Amino acid sequence: DAGVIQSPRHEVTEMGQEVTLRCKPISGHDYLFWYRQTMMRGLELLIYFNNNVPIDDSGMPEDRFSAKMPNASFSTLKIQPSEPRDSAVYFCASRPDRGVSNEQFFGPGTRLTVL
Amino acid sequence: AQSVTQPDIHITVSEGASLELRCNYSYGATPYLFWYVQSPGQGLQLLLKYFSGDTLVQGIKGFEAEFKRSQSSFNLRKPSVHWSDAAEYFCAVGNQAGTALIFGKGTTLSVSS
Numbered sequence: 464d465a466g467v468i469q470s471p472r473h474e475v476t477e478m479g480q481e482v483t484l485r486c487k488p489i490s491g492h493d494y495l496f497w498y499r500q501t502m503m504r505g506l507e508l509l510i511y512f513n514n515n516v517p518i519d520d521s522g523m524p525e526d527r528f529s530a531k532m533p534n535a536s537f538s539t540l541k542i543q544p545s546e547p548r549d550s551a552v553y554f555c556a557s558r559p560d561r562g563v564s565n566e567q568f569f570g571p572g573t574r575l576t577v578l
Numbered sequence: 579a580q581s582v583t584q585p586d587i588h589i590t591v592s593e594g595a596s597l598e599l600r601c602n603y604s605y606g607a608t609p610y611l612f613w614y615v616q617s618p619g620q621g622l623q624l625l626l627k628y629f630s631g632d633t634l635v636q637g638i639k640g641f642e643a644e645f646k647r648s649q650s651s652f653n654l655r656k657p658s659v660h661w662s663d664a665a666e667y668f669c670a671v672g673n674q675a676g677t678a679l680i681f682g683k684g685t686t687l688s689v690s691s
Contacts, residue, residue: 467621496678505683506668519678554621565610565629565672567679569622 467570469555475576481543484573487536488557496567497530497540498554506554512538513560545577580605582671584682591659592690599654599685601669611652612670612679613643622668628652639663664689 468487476482488495496511510520515532523530527546532538542549552574556567583602591597603609610629614622626637633645643654652669666686670679 506681508678508680511678556622565679566612566624566627568624569614571621 467555467557467568469553469570469573471573472571473574473576475578476545477578478546479544480577481541482545482549482575482577484540484553484555484575486538486540486555486570488538488555489559489568490536491559492557492568493535493560494558494567495532495538496556496558497538498556500552500554500572501550509540509553542575545575547577550575550577580671580680582669582680582682584667584669584685586685587683588686588688590688590690593661594658597654597656597659597663597687599667599669599687601652601654601682603650603652603669603671603680605650605671605673605680607673609671610673611643611645612672613637613641613652613654614668614670614681615639616666616668616684618665625654625667659687659689661689661691663687 470485494513497509498506500506509522510530511518512532530540552572554572555570558567581604585600612627613625615625616622625641626635628635628645636642641656643652645652666684668684669682672679
């Protein structure tokens with residue numbers, strides 16, 4: 464398996480622009496998680512899905528952030544409009560529902576820089 | 579509140595020396611515990627996990643960790659550190675219900691020659 468795939472790997476944009484981050488989970492995994500990593504706050508959960516349904520979005524910082532999972536093999540995290548404080552590394556992770564250990568598999572991340 | 583504390587932000591160890599990274603957790607249910615490693619510019623890779631059974635668990639790259647319920651700890655150890663172990667290490671806690679993991683702030687490991 465190719466693992467969790469994220470695109471783009473790097474994104475540089477200007478304040479006010481819309482940013483869309485993409486994630487393809489491991490085939491057969493039922494859970495998908497979006498995390499944000501910054502120096503100040505560490506690794507924070509933004510939202511997670513189970514069987515394409517958002518379960519907990521309490522970590523989404525504000526209305527500028529939205530996430531969708533239209534099918535089992537694709538998810539997007541959108542920021543509109545983007546701000547410099549959104550600069551961070553965004554990780555996507557997935558796990559199977561039947562796993563006994565709750566292990567999550569992480570993608571390589573998208574490094575977002577908002578100028 | 580549920581939380582994970584990694585008291586050491588940065589540790590420097592000589593190559594060949596032993597290593598212990600500390601992790602303490604606060605969790606209301608039976609915890610599932612994890613150590614992940616992140617090399618610069620990379621995603622997180624699972625080193626090892628504990629969810630039941632023997633409290634001393636072995637992981638990849640020669641790492642091990644011991645779950646101590648009485649101390650709410652899950653410290654990571656390695657008897658002899660290699661230069662390639664330099665990375666950031668994250669402790670995380672979760673449960674069987676599938677909810678998201680709670681991560682510590684991480685410990686950066688530097689290895690000196």
